[in-house]
Amino acid sequence: MFGCLVAGRPLQTNLQQIDETHAIFELPAAGSINHVCVFLLGTVPFPEGYGATVHFFWPGKGFQLLGMLSNEKPSAIFRLRGTYSAQSTNAHAVFTDAASDAAPSDVTAFLGLSIEPLPQIMAEVATLPSAVAKSSANPVxxxxxxxxxxxxxxxxxxxxxxxxxxxxxxxxxxxxxxxxxxxxxxxxxxxxxxxxxxxxxxx
Known part of the structure; x- marks a missing residue:
C-alpha cells in the first residue's frame, strides 16, 4: 500500500506490518538522510474517512510526528535533518515496541505509519509547528x-x-x-x- 523513497537510494516497499493499523519502514544509515518521500502506491486506497499519520523514530530520541497521507494527499516529502523534536502520541507507543529491538549503534531510524480516522489525524497535525500545519491543511x-x-x-x-x-x-x-x-x-x-x-x- 505504501512506498518510501530516500534521495539517492532505491525505492522501498519493504513495509513491516506491526498490527492492522500500524507499519514501519526501516531507514538504515539514517544520519545521511535529509528528506524522505512517502506515498500511496495506488494499489489500495484508504478506507473512506481514514488516512495515515507519518512518524519518524530516531534511536535514543523518540518519535516525531511529521505529517499525514490521505486519498486526497497521497504523497508527501518530509525534511528530517534539523527539524527533530521528540513527541509522544498513542501511535508512538506501538512503534516504540517494534523499533526497540534495533541496536542504537546501527543508526537505523524508522518511519512509522498509523492508519487513523481523518478527524483524529487533523487534530494531531494541528499540533505541528504552524507553517507545517498550514501547508498540510491547506494545499492551496x-x-x-x-x-x-x-x-x-x-x-x-x-x-x-x-x-x-x-x-x-x-x-x-x-x-x-x-x-x-x-x-x-x-x-x-x-x-x-x-x-x-x-x-x-x-x-
Missing part, C-alpha cells in the same frame, strides 16, 4: 508558497548575471531564453538529486 497555501520559492530561485539566478544587483533587472533588461533554459535544466537536476530542500535555504 502550500502550492502558493512553493511557487513563490521557485520564482525567487529564478530571480536570484538571473540577478547573478547583473553583478548580484537585483535592482539592475528592470523591465527594460532583456533576458535571453537560453539563460532561463539553463536555469530550468539546473533546477530540475537539483530537485532530482537532492529534493526541494535547497529552496528553503533561500529564506
Amino acid at each position: 497555501a502550500d502550492s502558493t508558497l512553493m511557487a513563490e520559492r521557485i520564482v525567487r530561485h529564478l530571480f536570484n539566478y538571473l540577478s547573478s548575471f547583473v553583478g548580484g544587483n537585483p535592482s539592475a533587472l528592470t523591465p527594460d533588461v532583456m533576458v535571453p531564453m537560453s539563460m532561463i533554459a539553463k536555469w530550468y535544466e539546473n533546477f530540475l537536476t537539483k530537485v532530482r538529486n537532492s529534493g526541494i530542500g535547497f529552496l528553503e535555504n533561500q529564506e
Whole structure:
C-alpha cells in the first residue's frame, strides 16, 4: 500500500506490518538522510474517512510526528535533518515496541505509519509547528508558497548575471531564453538529486 523513497537510494516497499493499523519502514544509515518521500502506491486506497499519520523514530530520541497521507494527499516529502523534536502520541507507543529491538549503534531510524480516522489525524497535525500545519491543511497555501520559492530561485539566478544587483533587472533588461533554459535544466537536476530542500535555504 505504501512506498518510501530516500534521495539517492532505491525505492522501498519493504513495509513491516506491526498490527492492522500500524507499519514501519526501516531507514538504515539514517544520519545521511535529509528528506524522505512517502506515498500511496495506488494499489489500495484508504478506507473512506481514514488516512495515515507519518512518524519518524530516531534511536535514543523518540518519535516525531511529521505529517499525514490521505486519498486526497497521497504523497508527501518530509525534511528530517534539523527539524527533530521528540513527541509522544498513542501511535508512538506501538512503534516504540517494534523499533526497540534495533541496536542504537546501527543508526537505523524508522518511519512509522498509523492508519487513523481523518478527524483524529487533523487534530494531531494541528499540533505541528504552524507553517507545517498550514501547508498540510491547506494545499492551496502550500502550492502558493512553493511557487513563490521557485520564482525567487529564478530571480536570484538571473540577478547573478547583473553583478548580484537585483535592482539592475528592470523591465527594460532583456533576458535571453537560453539563460532561463539553463536555469530550468539546473533546477530540475537539483530537485532530482537532492529534493526541494535547497529552496528553503533561500529564506
